[in-house]
Structure formats: C-alpha cells, structure tokens
Amino acid sequence: MATEKKMDVVILGLLNHSDLSGYDIKKQIDSALSFFWSGSYGSIYPTLAKLEADKLVKKKEVKGSERNKAMYSITKAGKKQLLAWLEVPVIKDELRYETLLKLFFGSELGEDGTIEHIEAFERNVSENLKLLQAYEKILTEALDEDPEHKYFLITVKFGIETYKGHLKWCKEAKSMLKNM
Amino acid sequence: MATEKKMDVVILGLLNHSDLSGYDIKKQIDSALSFFWSGSYGSIYPTLAKLEADKLVKKKEVKGSERNKAMYSITKAGKKQLLAWLEVPVIKDELRYETLLKLFFGSELGEDGTIEHIEAFERNVSENLKLLQAYEKILTEALDEDPEHKYFLITVKFGIETYKGHLKWCKEAKSMLKNM
DNA sequence: CTTACCATGTAAGGCGTTACATGATTCA
C-alpha cells in the first residue's frame, strides 16, 4: 500500500515548496520538522531515487565549478500524489516516550532516580520550547510573505502547546513524588 | 547493544508487577500503555522466548483442564536487567504525528481539508482524554492499595496534560485557519 | 450455534537506522 508513514510524502511535500538536494531535505527534516518527524540519509537518498524512477520528481545535475550535486523538483504527477495523500484521513499519530516507560516502571527505581528522569525531560522540553517560540516569532512576522507560513506556524503552535502541557506535568509529577 | 527501545524491557517491567501470559501482556500494552507505547504478538512471543532462554523470565505451563497457556514470571537476573535499564538516561522520546505532517503541507490541500484533519484529531484526542480521566479517578481512589499505582497515575496525568494541550491547540488552529 | 474472546505462535516483508566510505569546499 502507498505512503502510510513514509519518507516519500515528506520529500514530495518539501519539494512542493522549493527545489532541494538530498542534503537540503535532510536539513529541513532536522530543523522545521524535527519535533514531529525524523529521517536519515539512508532513507532519503534511496527514496529520492525511487521517486525519480516513478517520475514523481525530476533530477537536475548542477553543473559548472560546483561539486557533484543534484537538485530535485516535483513533477505534476508528484503533486497529484501528494494531494492524494493529503486527502486521505490520518492513519496513525504516534507518541512513543521512553521517559514514560521509565516512569511507568519507576517504583523499581525509586523516587530519586525517577525525579532525575523527569528533570532531564524537563530540561529537554524547555530547550525545545524556546526554539519553537523563536520560530513562532519569525513566522508571525513573516506571515504575509508566503501563504505556506501560516501552515508552518500552526504546526509550531502545536509544539508550543504540547510542550507547555509537558512542563506543567513535570511540576505536578515532581510534587507528587516528593509529597509522600 | 542492549534494550534501547525494545519490547524486552516492557515485558520485564510488566512482569515485575505480576505474572502474566503473552496474551495478558498484549492486553496491558493495549490498555495502560497504549497512549505512549505499542507492540504486537509478533514481537511479544519471540521476545518472551528470548528472555526465557536468557533466564530473565521463567515459564510455567498452566496445567489441568485449561487450554495450553503459559504464565511467565520475572527472575532475579531479570529484575537486575530491568533496573540497569531504568538507571540509564532516556535515549529517545519520539512524537510522530502524521496529522502534523498533513498540516505542515496543508497549503496544497487548502483550508477546508485541513480543518477536517484537525477536527478528526480533536475527536480522537477528546475520546482518549476521557479514557485517561476515568483511569485517573480509579487510580486516585486506589492509591493506597499498591505503591505502583502512584507511578501509573503519574503517567496518566502526563497524558491528560498533553491531550489538554492538544485540544487547546485545536481551537487555536481552527480559528487561525478560519480568520483569513 | 455462532460470535466474541482467549491463547499461541510463525513467516515474510516493510521501513528505517547506524555505520561506513568518499571526497570537495569554506572558513578561521
């Protein structure tokens, strides 16, 4: 079956906004998409080759003094495929937090160790929240420049609300563990 | 390398609380752990066999008039392994929401379609929130019965705060899309 | 009497990661 949780629609979606190399795609996944998606070169390059073979993207070798570099752009068939995926209802949203697993089994570890896990989680979330808030500011200011900015901003706001919820829980969880 | 995001510690953790069959383990994963973890029989049974071979769990065939059923219990070596994993810092918390991917690339789909995705997400989160709040009530009332209940309750509260954050975002996102 | 649930397991394959391999260019 087609494109359920795969790299291909991510690539198609990114190329729908601008032409990119495989390296560029990796960078975008690691920045704008990183808080809800991930992907490695070992997945990006083979997918790009497959998409090209299916004529969903077009490869252009960049010539001249530059090193070997290939820029990809989306084709009409690619846009059609992207839209078809966008129209289909979401199949699966997955939250998979190892932190919660360690908490769930935490009685074996005890309070101090568990609190350490929560605090490490808290530090991590706080940092990511700051990054998202910086994104939020930039995107809000540049909202008129590009109609896609609105959609990017909405996902950023998702991260902000979610992380705020996480931080609220951190406080609650720590006080629950300490008041025993 | 050992037990980074694997079924084995989940099983060890569950068996640390009570003896269970493979079928029981699946049920627990699909209920108490479902909002932050998942696993299938195709992963549970082979892992159980491997854990038994490593003497981390012990298998007891249930005899008598009952059907073929095997109950597993954790061994001392198993407890040690579980504790070792609990002590190690969390390697990876992963949030992977297809909904956000569809939102991120949403300009191609347009406002109406995007709002439909948000509303489907909203319905789903609302339902799960209700389930978690039911769990919260039960666990709060039974807090004294078992020292582990406190740890279960903390993870449930995580889900509640997170889902509340999600729902807050749903409202925000819809109004952002409508006010254009 | 049949539907739902209890119960165990295997085989094939999907999807992706990590690690490796290689080399150019830019910047301090």
Add this chain to the structure above:
DNA sequence: TGAATCATGTAACGCCTTACATGGTAAG
C-alpha cells in the same frame, strides 16, 4: 592547514508489523 560543513551514497542489520495458521472456551 585543519575543522566544519557540504554532499552523495551503500550495506548490514534491527526491530517491528501484518497476515496467516490454529484451535479452545464462554456467553448470549
């Protein structure tokens, strides 16, 4: 001149899911 970044790709392997295969038991 050496570190960081740009840039592409492959091979091996890990981990899990889906689908299949099988059959007992409880409840309505």
